[in-house]
Amino acid sequence: MERNVCLIAGGMSEWGVREASLRDMFQEAGKACFEDNPAVTNKDVDGLIVASAYTERCSFQTHLAPLVAEYLGIKPKSICARVELLCASGSSGIILAYGLIKAGIADVVMVAGGEKLYMPQKWEVFYSELASVDHDWDGAQGLGLPPPAFAMVAKQHMKLYGTTEEQLALVSVKNRRNGLNNPRGHFRQPIDLQTAMTARPIVPPLKLYDCCPVTDGCAAVILACEEKAKDLTDRPLVYIRGTGQATLNNMSANMPNWTTWEALKVAAQKAYADAGVKPGDIDVAQTHDCFTISEIIEYEDLGFCEKGEGGLFIQEGKSDFGGQVPVNTDGGLLSCGHPFGGTGIRQAIEIMKQLQGRAVRQVEGARIGLTHNLSGFIAAHTVIIYGRDKD
Amino acid sequence: MGFEKFGRVSFTAQTKVAGFVEQLEKGEVAASRCTRCGARYFPPRADCYQCLGGEVVFEPVRGTGRLISFTTANYAPTGFEADVPYTLALADFDGLKVFGRMSREVPPQELAVGLAVNLAVVRLPDGQLTYEFIKA
Ligand SMILES: [Zn+2]
Numbered sequence: 001m002e003r004n005v006c007l008i009a010g011g012m013s014e015w016g017v018r019e020a021s022l023r024d025m026f027q028e029a030g031k032a033c034f035e036d037n038p039a040v041t042n043k044d045v046d047g048l049i050v051a052s053a054y055t056e057r058c059s060f061q062t063h064l065a066p067l068v069a070e071y072l073g074i075k076p077k078s079i080c081a082r083v084e085l086l087c088a089s090g091s092s093g094i095i096l097a098y099g100l101i102k103a104g105i106a107d108v109v110m111v112a113g114g115e116k117l118y119m120p121q122k123w124e125v126f127y128s129e130l131a132s133v134d135h136d137w138d139g140a141q142g143l144g145l146p147p148p149a150f151a152m153v154a155k156q157h158m159k160l161y162g163t164t165e166e167q168l169a170l171v172s173v174k175n176r177r178n179g180l181n182n183p184r185g186h187f188r189q190p191i192d193l194q195t196a197m198t199a200r201p202i203v204p205p206l207k208l209y210d211c212c213p214v215t216d217g218c219a220a221v222i223l224a225c226e227e228k229a230k231d232l233t234d235r236p237l238v239y240i241r242g243t244g245q246a247t248l249n250n251m252s253a254n255m256p257n258w259t260t261w262e263a264l265k266v267a268a269q270k271a272y273a274d275a276g277v278k279p280g281d282i283d284v285a286q287t288h289d290c291f292t293i294s295e296i297i298e299y300e301d302l303g304f305c306e307k308g309e310g311g312l313f314i315q316e317g318k319s320d321f322g323g324q325v326p327v328n329t330d331g332g333l334l335s336c337g338h339p340f341g342g343t344g345i346r347q348a349i350e351i352m353k354q355l356q357g358r359a360v361r362q363v364e365g366a367r368i369g370l371t372h373n374l375s376g377f378i379a380a381h382t383v384i385i386y387g388r389d390k391d
Numbered sequence: 392m393g394f395e396k397f398g399r400v401s402f403t404a405q406t407k408v409a410g411f412v413e414q415l416e417k418g419e420v421a422a423s424r425c426t427r428c429g430a431r432y433f434p435p436r437a438d439c440y441q442c443l444g445g446e447v448v449f450e451p452v453r454g455t456g457r458l459i460s461f462t463t464a465n466y467a468p469t470g471f472e473a474d475v476p477y478t479l480a481l482a483d484f485d486g487l488k489v490f491g492r493m494s495r496e497v498p499p500q501e502l503a504v505g506l507a508v509n510l511a512v513v514r515l516p517d518g519q520l521t522y523e524f525i526k527a
Pocket of ligand 1 (some may be wrong): 427438
């Protein structure tokens with residue numbers, strides 16, 4: 001019999017440029033997760049999924065899940081493994097944990113994810129990024145992951161739909177404002193439109209504040225079957241209602257469409273169908289704002305607005321507090337940073353807190369939340385829908 | 392072996408499509424065509440996922456392509472630092488999409504979506520072989 005699955009705890013290490021090892025930060029995140037919900041302890045956890053992409057290259061460490069288990073005092077018996085889908089490793093871990101619990105293979109699973117990207121080998125990431133595109137063909141031409149690819153996307157979106165550089169900048173202004181009081185985020189300073197518009201170009205039309213930073217950090221959540229969740233938290237239950245993960249290409253040249261992310265639409269439609277909800281039902285969303293243009297396209301392809309109207313959506317405040325659907329309420333990647341394996345888990349934590357009414361910046365009465373994680377050369381998309389109600 | 396000669400920086404020496412480099416030596420940028428069903432692939436592949444055929448031949452990507460998008464990189468991954476700034480572009484050659492570098496000969500102000508381009512084989516000073524887009 002399929003079971004309902006709930007999110008019952010979540011915590012993060014401090015995110016930023018850290019003088020700490022990967023294991024230090026996994027331990028910080030695990031500690032923060034258990035502190036978040038004292039009703040659940042490491043003895044209640046029967047499974048562990050670890051999400052990390054560059055662990056071998058940046059920390060020279062494989063077989064990571066047993067290491068994290070050891071450091072957190074978890075003795076897994078249902079699952080103990082690592083999952084990798086680059087920037088969406090974290091949400092991939094959540095989908096796998098969800099499936100295992102739903103099927104009765106596991107009862108209480110921690111999903112912990114994160115990266116050590118700076119120090120002592122800060123520049124390692126600029127080598128490893130070549131492994132993240134199609135290495136032999138795209139990498140051989142000098143295509144790193146961000147930002148050139150997203151600059152190409154932005155240029156096309158501007159040409160096709162009239163999206164402006166100011167609309168791009170407004171996304172970073174909003175997300176910096178949202179991240180202002182986030183105690184764990186990488187950047188906690190606001191920026192104004194003028195600052196964003198006059199920042200140095202990275203790859204035109206993208207400027208400094210259009211791009212998320214490279215970040216060290218880890219995050220962890222605990223998922224439990226509904227029966228256990230009732231015993232393991234005093235807070236309102238937050239259910240996973242639907243999931244979708246889709247890919248239609250890996251290599252840059254095979255992307256079906258640069259400004260309409262077809263795989264995102266596929267993943268979103270699957271998640272909406274699972275959850276029995278429509279885009280208009282989403283009260284709060286965390287989307288993958290690796291670049292400002294990404295968030296604008298995500299409004300469109302998640303169905304929050306019509307195709308081509310993403311620029312207007314931000315300009316008219318529809319993705320801000322008080323608008324149609326507040327997006328990246330904890331600051332998103334633009335404020336919090338992006339330690340690949342940690343990002344999807346950070347998004348889940350923010351949605352859990354929003355639906356439990358205890359977020360730093362709360363969307364009043366939020367009952368349905370969505371996370372979206374993008375990975376690779378805009379090559380895979382992962383969407384998860386959470387709800388205060390089980391159906 | 393042989394494939395290590397492809398690219399500004401090479402990552403792979405052994406591949407079943409190393410014949411791509413032999414084609415570059417002859418001055419051609421080659422796609423693969425499945426001899427069973429005719430499906431064409433760029434970059435070339437050794438097997439066809441459409442009919443599951445395993446026999447492919449190399450065929451030059453000829454004619455004029457149209458620029459789909461382009462961008463200039465002001466910073467680069469490890470190994471490409473000396474090249475910056477460089478322009479990466481995507482062009483459509485009669486349904487085959489080709490990703491690559493734009494020739495430095497093309498003035499930046501002439502770059503535009505829809506620009507007609509041809510492919511040219513380039514031998515780099517260190518002997519590596521690659522291809523780039525030139526104005527048609
Ligand atoms: Zn075939």
